[in-house]
Amino acid sequence: MRRVRTAIAGMVLGTLGLAGCGQSSGSGSGTSATPVASGSAPAVGAFPVTVQAGNGSVTLTSRPGRIVSLSPTATEILYAIGAGGQVAAVDDQSDYPAEAPKTSLSGFKPNVEAIVAAKPDLVVLANDLEGVVKGLGKVGVPVLVEPAATKLDETYDQIRDLGAATGNADKAGQVADGIKGELDRLAAAAPKGKELTYYHELDTTPYAATSGTFIGQIYGLFGLKNIADAAPGAAGGYPKLSAEFIVKADPDLIFLADTKCCGQNAAALAGRPGWSGLSAIKDGHVVELDDDVASRWGPRVVDLAEAVSAAVQKAAG
Template sequence: MKKVQGLLFALFITVLALAGCGGNEQEKAGTVATTAKKDTAQQEAVQFPVTLTDAVQNEVTIEAKPEKIVSLMPSNTEIAFGLDLGEQIVGVSDFDNYPEEAAKKEKIGGMEFNVEKILSLKPDLVLAHASSADAGEAGLQQLREAGITVLVTNNAANFTEVYETIRLIGTATGKKEKAETVIADMEKKVEEIKTKAQEIKEVDRKSVFVEVSPAPEVYAAGKNTFIDEMLQIINAKNTVTEEGWPKMESEAVIKSNPEVIITTHGYYTSEPVKNVISREGWQNISAVKENRVVDVHSDKVTRTGPRLTEGVEELAKAVYPDIFK
């Protein structure tokens, strides 16, 4: 090209033309993106007003898409962030630690939330939770009387109820489509794990004891809890036959002789595994003898939000490490 000046000129013109085309394409892309944003905003606006029945059977009408949201429960916060509502969240509970952005939000208290603090944030919507709705009813009523919409989500005991909560929050905030996407992703992950677990032969199924608090008062995951459902998904047997979250006596655990013991309290006990294996009489339990005591991420297996599927995966790896690598 150095020898032919005409070719250089032609190349220069070509580059300019391509640059011009690139600019036009960028303009077009920008226009498409802007149009898409407008379309999304219009779709969200069409969804309101909306009337919903919440977990305590209150009929709640939301007139317009909430711009400022306060969440009183970590699970609701995780769901809201999962629905891309991070910018709308203005206040969270003292226990909120995920995602990282949640920790930077204004804190409104713990189980006993600060009504005055919430009022000062001027939210359009407060996401409460059925597990604390009775204890906090007086405060919630104050918020309602101040003109703030309060929506109580259910105290989910299984994946179906978690999906219901995600749909409820999605509908209340104009994120119905995003909610369905989140649910579909969770269902897909659960199904993948379940399919892989079905390959485990009956003779190889493990019996598992899941404790959610350490000695001296040991509480465990019983029947009809989401942890019990997780164990079913990974094709493991729950050694706890009681309903809910029963307090367990050492003799009963020793007698059930679990092959794997899972703890979920490592976030506040320094040595959860040592806590288990050092208990009197537990040395003869199969899980202890075979070094099958594992601590898993508490929030992922106990917080009823989008990360529950990660919790299922952690449980699967803890119980069947050779299969779920």
């Protein structure tokens, strides 16, 4: 799991320069960020449709019926917008929703022959690794690269991209609008003027994430101040912090995104040399996040924001 999480952080860094995604043609427009059952029947958009993805303009001549998703975030989005019934296979990291047809396919080391064996009429990726886009293009398989979002607007764009590409544009618009509405509601309810500080831990190295990252912007909705912004190497977005730096900063809140991968919790932190006296530990303000929810940029970003909101409300007291 740690290897995967490190790769995710690297992918985020590597996609900062990629073009933003946006639906350019086809029908399209909230209600809910929760994935819907694959048996639902949303309105089907018109084809052909062209989508502006991370790999440029991609035209689909007909509605895809066998989608292969090699991106856990894309998998979550596909099910949320009602395209679950069109998904034929997903990668080995796509663990949500439970009904997604998980396989041994890898998004980190994609194998063109293995992907083609699934007979896809659309492949969705977060990164073009191992020359997979070119390889699939040679055999006529359309590919959408939807890279790690660096801001919330890119999440909304990717949801609409996948809605247009799968013939589920109306539902995709509802999902995107629903997420934005929920985030706006949670942000509006945040305590004002508290200036609480926080530390977001990616793994036990420990690596952190600054305010300039996607996850950092979620915290920013609640007026939190990120201790990692002042750390050496912060310009890269994911600085490696020293224990001494964290102890000196003494954050009001600690958010752990390494609970599943690395077994971290408040008790484990208290056992680290010099950490037992940290305010967040003494005051009970250590928040154990779901690693997957905290590392993806899809519909469950609302779940992440709700966890942050609850922690902020508690700490503001």
